[in-house]
Amino acid sequence: MNILVINAGSSSIKYQLIDMNTEMPLSSGIVERIGLEMGLIKHKTFLNGSEEKTVEEFPIPDHGVGLKRVAELLTDEKVGVISDPSEIQAVGHRLVHGGETFTKTVEITDEVKAKVKELFPLAPLHNPANLIGVEVAEKVFPNAKQVGVFDTAFHQSIPEKAYRYAIPEKFYRELRIRKYGFHGTSHKFVSEKAIEYLGNPDAKIITIHIGNGASMAAVKAGACIDTTMGMGPLSGLIMGTRSGDIDPAIIFYLAQQKGFSVEEISDLLNKESGMKGLTELTDMRDIEKCQREGDPVAILALEMYAYRIKQYIGSYTAAMNGVDAIVFTAGVGENKTTVREMVCEDMDYLGITWDEEKDKNRKGDVHEINVDGAKVKVLIIPTNEELEIAKQSLALIK
Incomplete structure (x- = not known):
């Protein structure tokens, strides 16, 4: 089971392909300077205990061109780690803001994408870029399930007395102004490790x-x-x-x-x-x-x-x-x-x-x-x- 993890920014795509049988990365990298005159891809592969780096510089006008090249590198005869994009069963996307709508990981559907768009005002620098990553991945990896993991989801268990601000209630009721929190994926990961360690x-x-x-x-x-x-x-x-x-x-x-x-x-x-x-x-x-x-x-x-x-x-x-x-x-x-x-x-x-x-x-x-x-x-x-x-x-x- 191979899962590709994507974190799409406004001008970049960070990615990592993970073999879930071993929970070890097969490849990772970053596509940078998307939309500028000259783009950059830094790609790493991890095979047989060794690391091989590939650096490419060429025009990357949009996220689609960048992710398509990533797919080519993943399947390349020399530096590839899989033989075909269909070997990627799922693409996990980091989505920054789930608001109060998304309290857990979801399979990305048209309805989910529409909800993410509704949340653009809460994360105008992140959610639009994240959604672009989803839409591009759907085209480049059409056989893979697209999954959304929200930075805010882990914090949705915070009680109301902690997440509300002392401002008129209508600003919460109508505009959803409240504490949401971020880095939830990291806090969840390390807290679970700590619980396991403490027993x-x-x-x-x-x-x-x-x-x-x-x-x-x-x-x-x-x-x-x-x-x-x-x-x-x-x-x-x-x-x-x-x-x-x-x-x-x-x-x-x-x-x-x-x-x-x-x-x-x-x-x-x-x-x-x-x-x-x-x-x-x-x-x-x-x-x-x-x-x-x-x-x-x-x-x-x-x-x-x-x-x-x-x-x-x-x-x-x-x-x-x-x-x-x-x-x-x-x-x-x-x-x-x-x-x-x-x-x-x-x-x-x-x-x-x-x-x-x-x-x-x-x-x-x-x-x-x-x-x-x-x-x-x-x-x-x-x-x-x-x-x-x-x-x-x-x-x-x-």
Whole structure:
């Protein structure tokens, strides 16, 4: 059983072909610069323990041309991993926003596509591109079932007291303004791994997905009860270029007193803030290097970054009346020792500790980095959103 996972953006397509018998990727890659003068495909194949890379640069006017070339590479005589596109039984699509309509994985039908279109206003940068990916895949892989996995679905178990905003009810009733949350596929994947590791289906877990985008989730007995991102992906943690939580009065001040347009404020908070705004750097490796060299700007930025995470750990521990484990995942969470150390520092009241030697000597899919005998497990669990999408797709079509 081969499942192709697609994440289509406005000018890109990320993909991974997974052999579900082994749950290992056969191929992965990205199509970039779609619609520009010259496009780019970076394609990898994984066979017999070796990795082979193919890089191609040529005009890619639309997603159809890009995905068609991906299908050709997957079946190529030299670098191909399958003999025919019909060997792909399903295409699992990452769909960012499912609103309140989609609470679980679905087979994509004309009705589903129409509903996704209705949700365009909630995710204008993502849902239209995601839907293009679906429509192109239907043509390139006509024999495969098309499956939609929504970023927001895992968070649909959040209770109303947590997802509603304290604004007039008509804005929820008529415009569906509420917290939806994102990174749900990742939070689901790592929380299930943590539950399995703890051997406790009723475990209270806080998942910390920190990469360029960042969010946290409170997961109780396998169900999400709260998350840091809201109606959009701007709120919550400090991120690579996003501000995270901010006083709304700042927006009014910039607009009314300083003449900023809505577009300028959006660009400021989404693209020019976060760690980039604080340090003028976007790579956490560079920021950590500056911190080690004593740069006060980098020191403050990392302190703010860790402090925001700690605030939410305290909040979610209160919401769940306890915590059994916290989980670090995604690019920063999995790889940045400094961040993990700073987050766990002075958290002993909650039973959260950090062991430097354990952190340095990582092994296995689930790695425990707390002090022996600690009340709360501190875990590093690499996320695998593509595999989670493939697993959900397989479960649906079986």
